[in-house]
Amino acid sequence: MRTFDAHVRSCPSCSADALARVQMKRAIHVAGKRYTPSAEFRKRMQQKIAAKPQRSFVPRWALAAVAAVILVAGSLTSAYLGSRPGRDQVFSEIADLHVATLASSSPVDVISTDRHTVKPWFQGRIPFAFNLPELQSSGFTLLGGRMTYLDQAPGAHLIYDVGKHHISVFVFQERSLPATLDKDVIPPKQLTFNVETWTQGGLRYFIIGDASAANVDSLAKLFKAAS
């Protein structure tokens, strides 16, 4: 290689040839970078790639076998464990609805601290009626409400403020919820929020928030008294 370098340096013909090759390479390099994708296409592709579900590399027969085992084990133990899996799922979804709503830029569809404005807003939107408590001197403030769905059943989602905490109140028709939810179900302990739930007048109430358990309980009592 050194001999070659030395020759190129000393030979005008070869150095001119080397120079021409380098020039051509450079020219192709510049000219070849010609096309750039549109912003729309770039965005579309990024979404497409990011949206792909994570692939499982487990063989299909293994998945089928695992599914069969889970199904059999589930049916055998459900009698023993009662409705725990369904219960946990419902509470998990309630927690998700609460967090997702508070994270939203428009958490409520009807913005009002007046229960006489919020309650009528749900007319025609959900297939049941419910009462909202009088909050005077209770420390709670109604921020508004929105429609929500749990297990494809429509319901009311109300947001209250206490101190600097937001509390969600969900109201659904009891019969539209999963049958696995017992009448006086106890929320799972692993939830990091304070939760209360009860059934009254054919409706299922959930109160959830990061406020103290006492505050959640106080709001629950106000709702129970109003219903």
Next chain:
Amino acid sequence: MHAGENLPPESFEQLAIPHFERLYNFACWLTHDRQEAEDLVQETYVKALKGFPSFQPGTNFRAWIYKILRNTFLTSRTGLKATATVPLDLEGEEEALPTDKETPESILLQRSDEQLVQRALEELPVAYREVLLLCDVEEMSYQEISVTLAVPMGTVMSRLSRARKALRGGLRQQFAKKDEPRMVTYGL
């Protein structure tokens, strides 16, 4: 064990996204049509994602995805048409001919006439165009090009040599066209 089994789930996105713009550029050069290039890139990513489990971690992802794009192009209608009309080059070793000291294209290149180079590239047969783009634009090593094109390294080198020669010929023509005296007709 599958090759991609132990890869973290985000790996495909992390590996694939950085090549997006370059792949699109390469696709445009192959297809000569932006819409077709978009379809080609899209199909490439779909195929790559589908075949990702077979990708060997630690091997060259760039060469792998370019190979998918190229194979997808070659089986497309445009690709079949482009390759069907061009005779296969002789893949034997060939001495690279030294260029003349002062050739029209070297003068042209000194002038950095980008458009003329682009036109000359456009007119090259796809087999020459792709090897030049992979080498000089993508700056792939001969080894990478060999993987991408699925040909031996010797073939890559000889094809590159022929491609450069063809490009010089094309540039000469472009240069001649550019310097042609214009016919001016005067109305009587």
